[in-house]
Amino acid sequence: MPELPEVETIARVLKQGAEPLNVSLIGCQIKSAQVLWQRTLANLSPREFIQRITGQSVIDVSRRGKFIVVNLDHDSLLIHLRMSGDLRMEKSTAQDGSTLPLQEHDRLVLQFINQSRLAFNDTRKFGRAWLTDDPQEILAELGPEPLDESLTSESFHAMLTKHNRQLKPLLMDQRFLAGLGNIYTDEALFRASIHPLKRSGQITTKEAHNLLHAIRVVLQEGIQRNGASIDWVYRGGQFQHQFQVYGREGQACTRCGSPIRRLVVSQRGTHVCPSCQPAP
DNA sequence: ATAAACGCCTGACGGC
């Protein structure tokens, strides 16, 4: 499911709270934890995880690439939602004191002392959670944040020409740049009028500038609209109404009217305007 | 160095 804008939206909601509950994760102290799908834990056994996280309080919530970063007193909880993950902050206890039922596909639940809980729901079970005192061990592998102003189009051009890979798989490589996934990559390449199979080593300084600008525009607009909702997985976003190519196979290009075409690039459905994005 | 193929999982959808 989620790419940078969706993860950013989820992190902001956890940090600030949102209707109807309006409860922030910040300050919540963990009373207990439940592991409902063992493989959700990336680096610890359920026993180790539960023992270590119990009693810790949430200091802060942020995002790095597609990871949600939950800072605790002593450790960091890193959560990657992969294809179908979602996080729910909710009330855990009814008026009469009974525990409210969990939802289907809940894989990991943190129960707080204030009668709220955080549930990691993940239909496809690809999502992962790490509990570590050294989050950099995992996060240091990531490339730069595309929205970080210190990333200039000159350095982006240098990054691109250091490799000679197909552009789309390179942009989606989280070690190259952190946060782009299938949708926003297609949308950014269209807006920059560059074909996804163009070689990164062939990109000119002007193209690199346009591409970085397009990446930032689609990500910022995605965040502004709370991400994109295209199926049952993620709700609340509105960016799907701004798609120019993704999921529009056969429909007219918004710029030139040519039918949008679908191809497969590194096993992923890829959408281009064959006239605006000439094949290399 | 780069790229393709596959595995991990469940569910929705379209065709027959």
Place this chain on the structure above:
DNA sequence: TGCCGTCAGGCGTTTA
């Protein structure tokens, strides 16, 4: 209705 293939917001590993 049921069955089957295909596809889905990701990423790690193995193979070429």
